[in-house]
Amino acid sequence: MPKTFDIGIDALAGASEPSVPAATFAATPENASAADSVAGAGKSFFIETFGCQMNVHDSEKVAGVLLARGYRPASNAAHADLMLYNTCSIREKAAQKVFSRLGELRGERRKIIGVLGCLAQQEGEEIFERAPWVSLVCGSASYRKLPELITQLEAGGRRVMGLDLEVDETFETEITRRDNPIRAYITIIEGCDYACSYCVVPHTRGPERSRASDSVLSEARRLADAGYTEIQLLGQTVNSYRDPSPRKLGFVELLREVASVAGIRRVRFTTSHPNDFHRDIVDAIDSTPALCDHIHLPVQSGSTRVLREMRRTYTREQYLEKISWIRSARRPISVTSDVIVGFPGETEQDFEESVTLLESVGYDGVYAFVYSPRPNTTAAAMPDAIPEAEKSRRLAILQERQRQIQLARNERLVGETFEVLVDGHNAARAQWTGRSTSNRVINFTSSHESLLGEYVQVRVTRAAPHSLIGEHMPQA
Numbered sequence: 001m002p003k004t005f006d007i008g009i010d011a012l013a014g015a016s017e018p019s020v021p022a023a024t025f026a027a028t029p030e031n032a033s034a035a036d037s038v039a040g041a042g043k044s045f046f047i048e049t050f051g052c053q054m055n056v057h058d059s060e061k062v063a064g065v066l067l068a069r070g071y072r073p074a075s076n077a078a079h080a081d082l083m084l085y086n087t088c089s090i091r092e093k094a095a096q097k098v099f100s101r102l103g104e105l106r107g108e109r110r111k112i113i114g115v116l117g118c119l120a121q122q123e124g125e126e127i128f129e130r131a132p133w134v135s136l137v138c139g140s141a142s143y144r145k146l147p148e149l150i151t152q153l154e155a156g157g158r159r160v161m162g163l164d165l166e167v168d169e170t171f172e173t174e175i176t177r178r179d180n181p182i183r184a185y186i187t188i189i190e191g192c193d194y195a196c197s198y199c200v201v202p203h204t205r206g207p208e209r210s211r212a213s214d215s216v217l218s219e220a221r222r223l224a225d226a227g228y229t230e231i232q233l234l235g236q237t238v239n240s241y242r243d244p245s246p247r248k249l250g251f252v253e254l255l256r257e258v259a260s261v262a263g264i265r266r267v268r269f270t271t272s273h274p275n276d277f278h279r280d281i282v283d284a285i286d287s288t289p290a291l292c293d294h295i296h297l298p299v300q301s302g303s304t305r306v307l308r309e310m311r312r313t314y315t316r317e318q319y320l321e322k323i324s325w326i327r328s329a330r331r332p333i334s335v336t337s338d339v340i341v342g343f344p345g346e347t348e349q350d351f352e353e354s355v356t357l358l359e360s361v362g363y364d365g366v367y368a369f370v371y372s373p374r375p376n377t378t379a380a381a382m383p384d385a386i387p388e389a390e391k392s393r394r395l396a397i398l399q400e401r402q403r404q405i406q407l408a409r410n411e412r413l414v415g416e417t418f419e420v421l422v423d424g425h426n427a428a429r430a431q432w433t434g435r436s437t438s439n440r441v442i443n444f445t446s447s448h449e450s451l452l453g454e455y456v457q458v459r460v461t462r463a464a465p466h467s468l469i470g471e472h473m474p475q476a
């Protein structure tokens, strides 16, 4: 496993929670020597990240851009010369949180403050109006321009912006500072060409564009050389991947090639769109042990009527057919999903169909949310908004049903033994934690003192709705 990190394994294994949030960065051997430009020499940066794994990984790459210019990571926000917020606007609460953070920096004169990501793209110049102490606003589709924008800031620029959405390139950096010593992310496709009526992503991340397969594979090989054994391929619609290079690999071919990189033991991918989910993905998982037996397949609603209003491009029946392919695989593949409750016009009958879908599929995990209207989306103007109290009632019912389903599914695993990649230690509970290839969290006891980053066999002794409890079975 990777050995040299600013944020060491120790931080993850300590008695307390890791002292660094997802927003701080660690050097990996693949990138440690590449900071050869000194434009920012002596200056420090801190990035706070909100939202999804795509954002977390974008921040790792933005940090790489800064390192290449001679900046160094600050140990905390208070000490940073350059403070960046990589934002999310998928729900209103996330956007409010960013503005509240910016409010805390009112009157701050010493720092350069920047807003990146989805909220930057969505609000644009408005951010300068609401928080005049901000100097940089840049959406993710313009990250390739970051070096140029930072040069303008260094030259004394007061308000610099990158908000271009007409892009056909992906954001690639010479350096990526990776904050997760166990699992490495690789973005293979950016943006989205779907137009779900509730979603801001096409407006904030721009059109779909895939990365050349050779570039993806060489990054995977560098990660393997650096000691990583688990890679997660990322994309808003990861399975829509289309290789723009002459090799023209499809998604499944790329999956198989990444899985065959020497040293890589686990390959995950997220998020899949049901429309582009074909049987060959299941076949690939069945025949390629390094492809993890977990698929995240967001359904959003169990009602075909609501799915049509959401512009999800599939029906309940078509979605269930895809689930039937997964269920007929030789390997038991775990399935997780996202569900929105309280979409405008969602009737009690529609909601019931979401609940019965949970039962029909038997999900191993569900991220359920109440619908939140977002600017620039067609759903925001739809009639028949559901009252907040009713949305919350539906959410509670759905979550409770899913909790019961998960508990029942997990109870069936008691007595089984799984290979676990260890990614943490809770000293207070004297427990290690890690994930199985099916992405289940397994907390376990062991007499060993150093297991982080190791693959171990764990026998499940108890089940809870969101995790399994077990004991380490050291091999003879």
Ligand code: SF4
Pocket: 192, 193, 194, 195, 196, 199, 200, 201, 202, 236, 237, 273
């Ligand atoms: S597929 Fe739909 S929900 Fe997913 S990013 Fe694209 S527009 Fe948003």
